[in-house]
Amino acid sequence: MPFNLLVLFCLLYVIALFLVAWLVERRASRGVMGFLRSPLVYTLSLSIYCTAWTFYGAVGYAARSGIEFLTIYLGPTLVFVGWWWLLRKLVRIGRQQRVTSIADLLSSRYGKSNLLGVLVTVIAVVASTPYIALQLQSVTLSFAVFASETPSGWALPDRNATAIWVAGGLALFTILFGTRKLDAKEQHHGIVMAIAVEAVVKLVALLAVGAFVVWGLAEGPLAVIEKISAVDSPGWQVQPGRWAGLIFIAAAAVISLPRMFQVLVVENVEESHLARASWAFPLYLCLMSLFILPIAVIGMERYPQANPDMLVLTLPLSEGQGALAMLVFLGGFSSATSMVIVETIALATMLSNHLLMPLWLRFKPGALTGDLRRGVLLARRFSIIGVLALGLAYFRLSGGSAALAAIGLIAFAGMAQALPVLLGGIFWRGATKTGAVAGLVTGFAVWAYTLFLPSFGQGAVIPAHVFAGGAFGLPWLRPQGLFGTQGMDPLVHSIFWSLVLNTAAFCAGSIFSFPDPVERVQGAAFVNAFDGEVQAERLGWSQGQAEPEALLILAQRILGEEALSFFEAGARAQGKDGYLPDITPAFLADLERRLAGSVGAATAHAMISQLFGQATVTVEDLMAVATEAAQIMEYSTRLEQNQEELTRTARQLREANEKLTQLSVQKDAFLGQISHELRTPMTSIRAFSEILSEGDLPPQMVADYGHILHDEAVRLTRLLDDLLDLSVLENGTVQLNLGLSHLGRMLDRAEAAASQTRPERAFRIEREGVEEIFLHTDADRLVQVFINLISNARKYCDAEAAVLKIRLRQKGGRVIADFIDNGSGIAKEAQGLIFEKFARLTDQRRAGGAGLGLAICREIMANLGGSIGYLPGQKGAAFRVTLPLRLEAAKG
Amino acid sequence: MPRSRAPLFLARAVYRRRRLRDAARLLPLVGVVLMVLPALWSGPPGQEGATQSGAGSDAVFIFAVWFLLIGGAALLAPALADPERTADPDQAESGD
Known part of the structure; x- marks a missing residue:
């Protein structure tokens, strides 16, 4: 098949996916969801668990180690079949707390600690980078397989160039559909639908190859089973330790891998879909694995020289089935692209929410007042490009030589470090932030030391003498023989020690530390996630719905008569008669704004979201409500104080007024007295002086009258002296x-x-x-x-x-x-x-x-x-x- | 409503639902036990008869268990999924 035709097919396929995603986004934005919200789509979207590692790598894995590859799918099967234990609670918490990623879940559980979010983000990026590189590698490898099989021998331009083109195309697709808008729930309907389509393609492709192998090349199932039993390879022996360990690690991975968490919890639109997925997803996994062993056995038998990781593609190509090979190629392409897209979105969400935005806000505190959405979207886009660039760099550095399965398992073990903290967070109220940080750091360090760094090869990162003699010359610190454990499989060894030490540090840290209030409230909310159900039923509010009437009653309590006219206006604006409008987001926003004017923004938001939203009111909301209430109380206290003071002043004024009136009366009386007192001597002085001035008086009388005049004058003087004295004394100026x-x-x-x-x-x-x-x-x-x-x-x-x-x-x-x-x-x-x-x-x-x-x-x-x-x-x-x-x- | 024919134990439906949940909880444990079995069948390496891996029969067994689990989950899931019936236990009774 000419190379150009292959590229054309690829492009057409990608364009078809674009169309699907675009149409779905358009329908979703108009609120028409229909079958898009079906459990089928949810289940199919979960299939990103099956990456190119499954599609190509599982056959290679089976060729090397027999039935051991099944463990990777048995683990998730057990988790999903047991959904009533764990997944149900996880999905419920995810919806209640508006969780956007696994880092967000953990940081929110442990008191909104951003440190924890950063830790989980770093672990996820480190663990996922090789995994993304793996997908790029598988796509380029599949191109190479086509190239080598072509007799005309078109030369593959360059493997690195192919990888760059693929990575660029994926970045474009992811940015287009992953960051078009900012959704509080971080749901991407278009991408989920595209993934569902891809899930069908890869399942059909693998089943078609399997059917071709079993009924076309071999003589039916029984013959194949016989051939499988007859395989005599040392690697095919089931090792109990690895068997159990891999089942466990796969079970852990299906919960904690960033992309799995994204589709499982974040993209979940309805909790009941999980019930369907509980058996449908295991069924999908089962069908995907059904023909792996036959393909591996028949392929090895016929083409012992071929790369077992590419057998799925090599087999139909070599048998001359061009169309089947094309289908397989598209299946592999689908597996790789869907994984990369979702993983990148998940990682970009974590990176921008926990790393880039906090940094940006720290360096530009003024940004908070402006519109953050553009900043967030920009951060997302840069994160997407960054994550893909990291994957590309890893691919080019590692040379794409390592076996596919090994890389996948390293990533699984890395993300499994989040499991103890996650499980502890949702089942144990005593789990604290300190414990979580201790557990994650310990687990991550042990994983890196015993599995991740050694995976680069002896002497690459860790010197060879450390492998032999342990770090610092301490034999019990050998990367693949911690504490003297001998003869353990390196992978099982790493899983065992990292998780044991992780859990130990987590428990010890939790027991010996004390959580802050937000942490305790969040802990209770997470552990008792199902208690809210009972309460909501008692209040008569079905989750996610608010009757307009309930809203009206609420609004009337706050706004009074005004509420009725507000609702009527809302109904008229929607072209409806009566008082009850449809509950649209726009109307709710209006109402919230109106209520905020009366009761404060936080309280209004809490009320509306309690009535309407699926999300419960968070501690932050409540704290904001409390702050508002405290402000109002303070204000009214101040008013009360002012009023008291006014009353007091008024009383004082009244008293002062009474006193003044009294004083005025006294003054009048005093003046009256004074004039009386002054007048009496004056009268006699005037009378006697008149008599004297007439003359002709006997000298005796003159002397008498003069005496009287003198006496009266003395009296007057004394009176005036007294008055003067008194006024001096009264004024305090004496x-x-x-x-x-x-x-x-x-x-x-x-x-x-x-x-x-x-x-x-x-x-x-x-x-x-x-x-x-x-x-x-x-x-x-x-x-x-x-x-x-x-x-x-x-x-x-x-x-x-x-x-x-x-x-x-x-x-x-x-x-x-x-x-x-x-x-x-x-x-x-x-x-x-x-x-x-x-x-x-x-x-x-x-x-x-x-x-x-x-x-x-x-x-x-x-x-x-x-x-x-x-x-x-x-x-x-x-x-x-x-x-x-x-x-x-x-x-x- | 013909109350006379109502069963003696009135919350029979609720009781049945609780046991269904128990079954759903037990299912993965059954799965774990059955899935670990193949690892216990193979003897230590080097033992007589160990080279003939018998991977075929192991695989058949595992797929059989797998389909069993899927079937079990498929039977249990619809009964547990409906949140309305969880909320209102009387609804199940009003059917007859």
Whole structure:
């Protein structure tokens, strides 16, 4: 077959795939899914487990090791048949948590740790690069097979060039359909459909070759079985260790390989599809493996010299079946391309989400505010190109010589390192981030040391003497004989030690560390993934659906009457009558925005997604809700405080106002009093001065009148002095002359001064108590108070033999002086008034006082840091003066 | 609804479904045991009769087990897949 024709066929096939993918994408974007969401497509898409390694390599594997190749398909069979154990939970968690890759699942489980995401991503890239190289190699090899078989001998241009072309084409296809848009669920309907088509092609091709071999070349199944039994090759012996180990590693791989996780969990559209896949996928695997042994045995028998890895293609070509060979070529091409496409998408998602975007955001923090979608898509595209370039580089470096099966198994063992952490994460609540990191690092290191690096050959990366004597000269650190284990198959040895040490580190790390709150919540959500089911049923919300009515009720609770008109407007916009519009994403977005205005964005989102979305509300959502609630609470607290303060101020203002009014009344009264007091002497002065100015008065009268005039003038002066004194005292502007004075001498002075008041009265003063006290105070002012009290007693005491008792005491730092006379005292209701200005209990102006004396006394005492008060219950009028022993100058 | 003919154990359907789940859980364990058997049949290398590998009969056995597992899973899966019946146990009864 001419080379050009082959290339043409390839191109046509690829264009057909393009068309399929494009049509499906278009239908999906219009929401028409139909059979695209069928369990059949899901099952077929799972077939990317069968890569070119299966398609070509399985025959080679079978030719070398007999039935051992079956282990690679038995492992997944057991996992799928037992879907009720593990896969169901995995798919459920994947949908609940909006998981986009295995790295995302693990990082989300262990408290959204990006470190873990980066670790898993690195492991996945390292483990997958050889695997991708393997696919490129198989495609180029199949081209080479065609080339060598052609008699005309068209020369294959260049194997490396072929690989580059294939890788370039795959990159283009992947970018076109894998990064066209950014979907939160990371589902790629077009690609899944293309893979499903490819799955059919490769199954049909392999079955066709098998049928051709069994019924065309051999004499039916029984004869083939006999031939298989007759094979006498040392490699065909089943080794129990390898047998069990490979089944296990294949079972682990079908869960943890990035591309398998992508189609199994991320691309899953409906959980029930898994039930169908639980038997349909094993059936697919079974059919794929059915004719491998016959092809291997018959092929080896007929063409012992051929490369066993290419027997599937060599056999029909050599037998002259050109069309069959073409079909097989397309089958192999399909297996390789579908694997590379999905693996690349999965790796690109991980790389961009866990490595590139975090780095980008760290270096350009301002990018967060802009539209991230373009950045993410760009990161995806670069990741795709990067991953394919890595695969290409590996292919060119390794020279594409190693047996296909070996590379595949190394990748399986590498990705299996994620298994303990994954299983622990979804079944053990105590698993922590520290444990996960410890387990992954340990497992990855042991895998690299015992399997990956040795796979480059002795002396390539690890020096030969290390293989013989162990690292650092420690024999128990030999890469293929850790801890002195001898005679183990290197692969089984590596699987055993890497997983044992991985699990041990994981468990120990988990037990001895303490998880943070997000980790604990996520742990509970993952382990109890099925508990939500019961709750959702009780609330009457079927998953993934929200009745418009439920939404309306919710909205009414928040928006009130406005909700109804909003829904009506929504319905009218959709061309519907009534109040209930269809629940479209656009309407939901509108509603969410409207609700966000009332309850905050996070709360609105949580409400809507709880009602509508398949996804449950995450811890972040709840935390955002809590933050919003806290802000609102803080705001209302502040409002409350403000209001209290306002109330307080208003009360103070009211009090101040009342006081002012009172003061105004007092002032008026005071002015009235003053004018009255001033007017009385003025009136007599005017009257007498008029009389005097008329003249013709006897000298005696003139002298009398002059005397009266003088008296009245003195009274006026005294009144004005008192007023001045009082105003000075009240304003607090009085200057105090502080000094040490003897209490007894001050009383003597006061007595002497007061004796001029009503000197005609018989008046006796009795003093008792301590007089020998030196006070630090303003002596003149204090004496003024004493004078006032004594002369008051002289004036008003109504006893026949008036006696004033002065009792002195010292108590603490204060001196108490009581002035008690033996009169009838002051009536109870008047006691509160006597210290007011112009308060005079009797009208008789016996001593011509203006009624300011006690008011002045009170002010003086206040200025001296003491007080004066009426002392009731002493039989006579009694005043108590209290003052400090020592008045500090600061007051004055 | 003719309640009189209802069985004595009312949640019979639920009970049956639980046992179906148990069967689904047991199936892979059965598979593991059967699939490991071929590894135990072959004697240690070098032993008499070990060279004639008998890969043919091993392969036939494995494929037989394989189809058995697929058949078992295919029988169990439809009963377990329907989430509505999981949610509402009465629905199964209302059929008769």
